Amino acid sequence: MSAAAAVVDDGRAGAGHVNPWLIAILVSLAVFMEVLDTTVANVVLPYIAGDMGVGADEATWVVTTYLVANAVSLTASPYLARALGRRTFFLACLALFTISSALCAEAWSLQSLLVFRLMQGLAGGGMVPVSQSILADSFPPEKRGQAFALFGVAVVVAPIVGPTLGGWLADTISWRWCFQINGPVGLVTMALIAAVLREPAGAVAERKRARRESRFDGVGFVLVATFLGSLEIALDRGLEDDWFGSTFIITVVAICATAFALMIPWEMTRRDPMIDVRMVASRHFGACFLVMGATGAVMYATTQFMPQMVQQLYGYTATWAGLVLSPGGVVTMAMMVVVGALSNRIQPKYLIVAGALLTALSMLRLTSTYADAGFWFFANSRNLLGAGLPLIFLPIMTASYDGIPAARTDMASALINASRNTGGSIGVSFAANILAHRSQMHQSRLVEHVAPSSPQLQEAMRRATDAFVAQGSAPGHAHEQAFAWIAGQVETQAAYLAYIDVFWVLMIVSLALVPLALSLRSVKLGGGMAMAH
Structure with a gap:
């Protein structure tokens, strides 16, 4: 039986007689746009601040407002999807996301940009979990792993592409194009989804029943x-x-x-809670929730701090800093196909363990960062991470649906995506704090060894002074330049050590996934993951 025919028998799927892979491609493209906008603005904040005439700290609200709106709309998406229907709700979110993206590109002040980013975040937060539910219902259980692989490419690769694309657009054209490109893609995707996605009789009946029996909390x-x-x-x-x-x-x-x-x-x-706390408290789904949160923390922290490190310490441009992540994106896409095939043969918990170990190995490699490290040192470290993340991300999405009633798939999607987003925010914040505090600590320790009476310092000062004199500086000014140069070297060395500390912590977080993964129950492979009806 074909995938399309199999899901028609279920009476709830959105594929109908359309090949479900077409729906999977279109839905994943819409999700790719949304997740892309989570990170695309990170590298262009200096451009936005300069163009709008505001400080760098004010410009960071461009990211904050999007994340806050995203988190808020995630909570309401299960109810709205039931009340309006997944097709209607998804298309409404996609339309609002497309319109608000175009408005972001035309923003005339920081205040207007923040309002439009708020709209964009509200739309995106509703779009992602519902798209995951559409995929779960459009494919029979034995095909879900491969469908989630395509979805996983969108969710895992988009944060990697974001800094690369954002940096290139800002460097070569304008930061406004980071939002403008969503317009034509959104319009085409919306038209195609409206044409192929249908809400069958089973889903309509379920929605009518939900309207009668459930109330908005x-x-x-x-x-x-x-x-x-x-x-x-x-x-x-x-x-x-x-x-x-x-x-x-x-x-x-x-x-x-x-x-x-x-x-x-x-x-x-509550009989119809906004968030099903009992679901999170259950052993199996709760472990999935924690694994996805930790995965989000590692994924978003590395996506932000690897480009930041190579820009700060190695002089990379925004474009080249983004390109460091690009080979890892290619590896991730290839691995999604492999993991999609393996998911029908190997228990999710064992795939997650393998992915956690690869991720930890990637972080371990980055702890050996050195001053002369080249492009491929960082790219290959990211390649290891790119191989590890699909082994975690795809099986945990698949495992999280095991035993979940069909009527609760929207809730499961919302919770898993909230875990990923919140975990990502916690990971970035935690890593930023480690970086700041460990930089200060390392600098204070290094300064202890820079005593004026130290023969090594005196020799370094003499050589540096001679070098600046040779470049044409007066002896007195050359001495000041030498002192400033040594102070800069101390600061740079402290930054190196602080970034290494960040990667050590992320390695520990990755290893913590191993016992969590092993706590997951085994699921029946090759079609045994059907949701209870």
Whole structure:
């Protein structure tokens, strides 16, 4: 029986008589755009700040507003998908995302850009989990692993392509093109999805039943959105605002803690909760939730800090910093195909263990970063990561649906994607704090060895002074230049050591996935992952 025919029998799928792979390609393309915009703005913030006439700290709100809106809309997406229908809701999100992307490209001030990024984040947060549910229902269980492989390419490769594409567009054309390119792609994708995606009778009946039997958990939505939104703000702004030295951060953290404390008992006692806390508390799905969060932390932290490191310490341009990640993206795409085939033969928990070990090996390799490291040292380290992430990402998506009733697939998608996004924010924030504090610590330790009476320092000062004199500087000025040069060397060495510390921590996070993965239950392979009806 063909994939298309198999899913028609289910009565709920969106493929109908259309080849489900066409739907998978179109849905994955839309998701690729959304996830791309999570990282594409990171490398162009200096360009935005210069163009808008604002400071670098103000420009970071371009990223923060998107993440906050994304987190908030994730919480409402299961209910809205049930109430409106997945097809209608998905197309509405894609339309809003396309329109807001075009508006971002035409923004005339930072305030207008933030409003449009807010719209973009709201649309994107609803689009990703629903697309995952569409795939789960459009393919029979034995084909889901391969379908999720295509989806995984979009989710894992897009953050890698983002810095490369954003850097190249900003360097050669304008930062505005980072958003403008979404317009034509979004319009074409929207038209094709509207033409091929259908909502069969089973799904329509389910939606009507959901409208009668379920109610919107307004209080839960406010609590969950407040918790996730304030958490995103605290994580993204904490380091820049000096954490608990800032009244603003203290206030945001207090709001976050209060919302969380109220959210748990409220959601535990609702018949139709906004977030199914019991699902997260279950052993199997809870382990999937934690694995996806840790994977998001490693993926987003490395995607941000590898380009940052090569720009800061090796003088790479934004374009070349992005290109360091590109070979890893090619490896990831190839591995998605391999893992999609393996997922029908090998238990997800064993694939995740293999992926965690490869990811840890990649981080271990980066701890040996040295001053003369070339492009391929970093690219090959990223290649190892590119091979490891699909081995984690695809099996955990597949395993997370095991035993989940068909009516709860939207909730499962929302929770898994919220875990990935929140884990990514935590990983970036945690890595940034390690980098800042360990840089200060290493610098203070290195300075202890730069005593004026040290023969080594005196010899270094003499040689540096002679070098600056040879370049035409006056002796007194050359001495000052030599001292500044040595101070710069100390600062650079401290930065090297701090980045190495970041990679050590990310390696430990990767290894922590091993016991989590082994705690997952075995699933029946080759079609045994059908959701309970």
